[in-house]
Amino acid sequence: MATQHSRAAARLMISPSVILLFLWMIVPLGLTLYFSFLNYNLLMPGAHDFIGWKNYYYFVTDPAFTTALINTLVLVLGVLLITTIGGVLLALLLDQPMWGQGIVRILVIAPFFVMPTVSALVWKNMFMNPVNGIFAWIAHAFGFQAFDFLAQAPLFSIILIVAWQWLPFATLILLTALQSLDSEQMEAAEMDGAGPFARFVFITIPHLTRSITVVILIQTIFLLSIFAEIFVTTNGGPGTASTNITFLVYAQSLLQFDVGGGSAGGIIAVIIANIVAIILMRMIGKNLEA
Amino acid sequence: MGKISLRQVTKQFGDVTVIPSLDLEIEDGEFVVFVGPSGCGKSTLLRLIAGLEDVSGGAIEIDGVNATETPPAKRGLAMVFQSYALYPHMSVRKNIAFPLRMAGIDAAEQARRVENAAKVLNLTDYLDRKPGQLSGGQRQRVAIGRAIVREPAAFLFDEPLSNLDAALRVGMRLEITELHHRLKTTMIYVTHDQVEAMTMADKIVVLQAGRIEQVGSPLELYRTPANLFVAGFIGSPRMNFATGAEAARHDAHTIGVRPEHITLSKTEGHWQGTVGVSEHLGSDTFLHVEVAGIGTMTVRADGEVDAHYGDRVFLTPQADKIHRFDAKGIALK
Ligand SMILES: Nc1ncnc2c1ncn2[C@@H]1O[C@H](COP(=O)(O)OP(=O)(O)OP(=O)(O)O)[C@@H](O)[C@H]1O
Ligand SMILES: [Mg+2]
Numbered sequence: 001m002a003t004q005h006s007r008a009a010a011r012l013m014i015s016p017s018v019i020l021l022f023l024w025m026i027v028p029l030g031l032t033l034y035f036s037f038l039n040y041n042l043l044m045p046g047a048h049d050f051i052g053w054k055n056y057y058y059f060v061t062d063p064a065f066t067t068a069l070i071n072t073l074v075l076v077l078g079v080l081l082i083t084t085i086g087g088v089l090l091a092l093l094l095d096q097p098m099w100g101q102g103i104v105r106i107l108v109i110a111p112f113f114v115m116p117t118v119s120a121l122v123w124k125n126m127f128m129n130p131v132n133g134i135f136a137w138i139a140h141a142f143g144f145q146a147f148d149f150l151a152q153a154p155l156f157s158i159i160l161i162v163a164w165q166w167l168p169f170a171t172l173i174l175l176t177a178l179q180s181l182d183s184e185q186m187e188a189a190e191m192d193g194a195g196p197f198a199r200f201v202f203i204t205i206p207h208l209t210r211s212i213t214v215v216i217l218i219q220t221i222f223l224l225s226i227f228a229e230i231f232v233t234t235n236g237g238p239g240t241a242s243t244n245i246t247f248l249v250y251a252q253s254l255l256q257f258d259v260g261g262g263s264a265g266g267i268i269a270v271i272i273a274n275i276v277a278i279i280l281m282r283m284i285g286k287n288l289e290a
Numbered sequence: 291m292g293k294i295s296l297r298q299v300t301k302q303f304g305d306v307t308v309i310p311s312l313d314l315e316i317e318d319g320e321f322v323v324f325v326g327p328s329g330c331g332k333s334t335l336l337r338l339i340a341g342l343e344d345v346s347g348g349a350i351e352i353d354g355v356n357a358t359e360t361p362p363a364k365r366g367l368a369m370v371f372q373s374y375a376l377y378p379h380m381s382v383r384k385n386i387a388f389p390l391r392m393a394g395i396d397a398a399e400q401a402r403r404v405e406n407a408a409k410v411l412n413l414t415d416y417l418d419r420k421p422g423q424l425s426g427g428q429r430q431r432v433a434i435g436r437a438i439v440r441e442p443a444a445f446l447f448d449e450p451l452s453n454l455d456a457a458l459r460v461g462m463r464l465e466i467t468e469l470h471h472r473l474k475t476t477m478i479y480v481t482h483d484q485v486e487a488m489t490m491a492d493k494i495v496v497l498q499a500g501r502i503e504q505v506g507s508p509l510e511l512y513r514t515p516a517n518l519f520v521a522g523f524i525g526s527p528r529m530n531f532a533t534g535a536e537a538a539r540h541d542a543h544t545i546g547v548r549p550e551h552i553t554l555s556k557t558e559g560h561w562q563g564t565v566g567v568s569e570h571l572g573s574d575t576f577l578h579v580e581v582a583g584i585g586t587m588t589v590r591a592d593g594e595v596d597a598h599y600g601d602r603v604f605l606t607p608q609a610d611k612i613h614r615f616d617a618k619g620i621a622l623k
Contacts, residue, residue: 187342188375192389192436193363202388206379 087170292476326497368437542614559604
């Protein structure tokens with residue numbers, strides 16, 4: 001596609017899909033933006049008057065908002081921390097030659113194929129349940145009181161569940177990166193007198209930075225909008241202890257029937273996501289440059 | 291000091307024997323070249339000496355001390371890899387300083403030694419670049435620099451020039467030889483290029499299928515090859531071989547004569563043949579002559595020779611330069 005003519009033709013040809021994608025994005029966004037300035041409650045049909053920034057004001061000054069914001073950050077950071085550190089360690093382990101390597105690798109990747117609602121249910125009822133759960137059983141076996149994870153440490157429990165789901169993703173990406181490390185580099189470092197730990201710090205980690213960056217960026221996008229796990233396990237509670245921004249928007253618009261307030265929350269969530277994205281790209285985006 | 295002895299060293303990968311049993315003495319300060327066809331176990335042998343592979347049997351001594359179980363870092367050897375194996379995320383300076391840093395040498399001393407190495411290798415202007423921003427020859431020099439700063443007992447090179455173009459290869463060949471004269475450190479150099487072996491080595495070790503075929507100085511191997519394999523491997527163009535009646539006249543199973551030891555004539559000679567391909571290089575002329583009853587013989591003549599495709603020529607081998615071999619391919623005295 002070098003000539004003027006062919007470039008114009010190419011633009012014409014791709015325009016239908018580009019226009020469709022653009023509409024796909026802009027119509028919901030525009031409507032949400034529009035609703036966020038209306039007094040639009042499903043319990044009060046008919047009255048849709050324009051109320052300016054009030055929805056935003058009420059959403060942001062709601063005490064639940066600060067909690068949700070902090071919870072969102074804790075959730076994202078907690079899961080990122082567990083998955084990247086755990087992913088590096090697991091990848092190192094799986095990279096060792098061992099018997100039954102293929103099966104072990106498939107087992108490690110399996111959690112990624114379990115859908116979030118199901119895995120949250122399994123964790124809730126089979127692991128963390130204070131009566132029937134395995135953790136309770138183990139605690140009893142050692143003579144301790146069962147710990148009611150979802151009631152006592154709801155956010156921590158959700159971090160655990162989500163980290164379990166995302167660990168395979170991180171492991172998989174980091175494992176492939178690890179396998180692309182030139183073995184002669186490792187041998188050179190070995191001859192240069194670097195012990196196993198020094199080789200890990202000076203050779204392996206720098207080699208992995210790009211993949212770790214990818215893992216962090218992709219996971220952050222998905223972790224900002226965690227919903228199913230919270231909905232299934234704690235319903236954002238007790239109180240607002242495990243409510244994140246996504247869940248707060250849901251609660252606002254569908255539990256309190258406040259479409260206007262929920263839309264304002266949605267727009268705020270979009271803004272937060274963009275701020276996070278910009279900060280992330282500033283901090284670690286340079287790792288992606290060749 | 292860098293005296294290395296291999297005693298009955300063997301190496302197996304699973305049930306494949308790569309090195310049957312091998313003894314070798316490498317004296318301090320020697321430039322030893324391992325040469326042999328692809329897959330003969332040169333790299334494996336070098337890696338055994340470096341400690342990157344464990345021996346399956348036998349012992350390796352460095353300076354009289356048994357180093358068979360010593361980890362690579364403690365053997366005091368430095369290796370230059372075929373792929374250079376530079377650390378891509380570190381600058382040239384950090385690459386060269388890496389072994390010093392690992393050895394816990396203080397920063398001032400590190401900087402001094404890196405500067406010295408860079409001066410020796412003409413790398414001073416590139417110290418702050420990353421390996422990705424260097425040419426092949428420069429990367430090669432960085433890899434050598436990283437080996438030099440450790441002041442090792444011996445250098446190990448695994449086909450260090452095979453990724454370079456022909457002109458650069460000749461240049462680097464000279465640089466490495468010069469480095470050896472200056473440092474006077476033991477160097478073990480692996481190559482499959484017999485020209486590199488002949489030009490650089492004090493001592494050549496010819497390997498085939500993990501066995502040593504012959505050890506000697508370049509000219510020893512050239513003058514008195516121990517067997518057919520060495521005779522054919524050392525020297526360019528290859529030695530000509532003849533069997534049958536021609537060999538029987540010299541009481542041998544096979545005779546060999548090098549292209550440069552055959553006299554060419556248009557009028558008279560021992561063998562008669564027709565010129566096939568002729569390669570005119572200016573300084574030399576290589577003629578491929580079809581001789582009845584023997585086959586194609588390569589002849590080297592000095593300067594420009596007026597011989598062309600289809601010409602009839604006569605060849606005479608220099609009597610004292612004929613190599614004789616028995617039925618097993620072993621040289622006869
Ligand atoms: N890790 C290994 N496992 C099994 N066999 C191996 C291994 N490494 C090398 N070999 C075998 O050992 C033999 C010698 O290999 P080596 O790499 O030493 O050859 P080389 O002389 O260096 O050849 P080249 O000139 O092509 O580099 C080969 O037949 C190779 O297939
Ligand atoms: Mg090799």
